[in-house]
Amino acid sequence: MNNTILEIKNLKTYFHTEEGTVRAVDDVSFSIKDGEILGLVGESGCGKSVTSLSIMGLVPVPPGKIEGGQILFEGKDLLKMSEKELQKIRGDEITMIFQEPMTALNPVSRIGDQIAEVLEFHTDLDKKKRWEKAVEMIKLVGIPEPEKRARSYPHEMSGGMRQRIIIAMALIQNPSLLIADEPTTALDVTIQAQILDLIKKLNNQFHSAVLLITHDLSVIAENADRVVVMYAGKLVESADVKTLFNNPKHPYTKGLLKSIPILGKPDKKLHIIRGTVPNLIDLPPGCPFFNRCTEAMEKCENELPEIISLDNDGHLVRCHLYRQEHTT
């Protein structure tokens, strides 16, 4: 259970646009252990999705480019692999669920064919066997009448069903790592819970590690084992889920947790983090959170804080506030 399956080291994914270079992911490191669910949180545009696309090798090039770092999957660097080698891993050992189930399936192909297609590229099974396994998988993700459903087209299904199909597609080869990029954002609240339960159930059943990307902290609290918080392309805090929720260190994480509305206390004014995310094109030299931080100090403006380890359990934070404690 405790083997590291994926290790990202100093990943830098930049987008070279006409207005300038967008440092979508800037010097991010974290790792995922076998079978665990790692939550990756942050607001829109903080680099969550680009991180996942970098792992999959699906960053659109150009304008995107991975400028540095390593992504070690079972010890091998994905960034050094050829497209052919990556194709073998994608859909087989590392798979992905997307945010938009409504558009993530090919509208003119049958559901069963789309699932079976994964097997066509990753196994030697014949056509009949592939279809049978696809039907079995549709049943496994909790869709009634799997034989009939395999023959239907995506437009004949609801968003929640389509997301289940994508999950079936992602898990059919029993991957070591499943990346779920905002898997429930586009769905109704009731369906959200079902989909998350399904992911969690299958995580137990298949022992796939899950990288759960979301901006919804309640999703993280209920599902993740460990959490990585990103802000403006940088990792700002990382800890196991209990530590993070009980003892947040970074002012941004604190602000995020305070911003969650509490049921039953309607008279309390909701906390907000003032200001907006800085433009990633010309990021100031200091801490990217400086202009919104309530605890900002003088040096925060010009000096980017290092990542500091707070304890031996991997609680990391990128903030000047804790440098003293660390060095002494």
Added chain:
Amino acid sequence: MIHYIIRRTIYLIPILLGAAMIFFLIFNVVGGQDRYLYNMLPKKVRTADQIEVYRHKYGLDKPLVAQYLDYVKQMVTFNFGKSESRKLPVTRLIKRMVPVSAALTFPAFTMEIIISLVLAALCAFFRGRFIDKLLTILSVIGMSISMLVLIMVGQYFLSYRLHLFPISGWQRGIYAVRYLMLPWLLWVTVSVGYDIRFFRTALLEEVHKDYIRTARAKGLNETTIMFRHVLKNAMIPILTYVVIQIPFLLTGSIMLERFFSIPGIGSLMVTAIFNYDLPVLKAIVMVYTLFFVVFSLLTDILYAFVDPRIRLS
């Protein structure tokens, strides 16, 4: 499906009646009937008496409603009488001309579509790279040159100077190919530019869709993605583009037929206009409308086959 086809076929009736009405109105209300009849007559016999004879011959002395009903009757029986300038039944003329036009346009169109689909797929596959840019530039150049220029350059250099093809002319049967080669070549040259641009856009439209990212995430290679996913979805706009042009193929390419003396329906129409050949024009208007409506129905039916989201009812 069957109900849909039947219903659409019934819709043909008002459309054809409407087309007949428009033609009828233009001829009777807008155009000067006397001047038309005058021009229709052979030069030697353009007298007032003869005009009256012709007016009676074509039933133009009847009340307007009766005239319109005459036209409708001709439409239904597909008997438009004799051509004034060629002295042959119009139906026979059209039956003879349509295959000639089709021999010019169908092979040319098929080549055009195949060549441009292949090149557009290349562009989409290597988008943004050298070959894509080169083909885009060539397409724009091709689109910018007028057919007239190409005809003249082709006839002068390839036929007159290099003797590769006859300059113009026609023979029946298999020998026709000799005369058709240069027109085919020019047709393809003129049209591939537009097609490549259109097909490339249709393909690229799909390349950036979410389901293509899903396909990549499944570990599919680019060739499979291109053919199985992109092309299958891009077929929907491509098919419309192709099928909607087919009625125009049956009616021929007016310009090529004129310049290469190919006796197709395009030539027939142009000479009929010049000769004030009323029966021929009436017939061509009907043929044109009929082809157009039938093929748009065909396009709609084909849609249902390529796109499962469309159910005809």
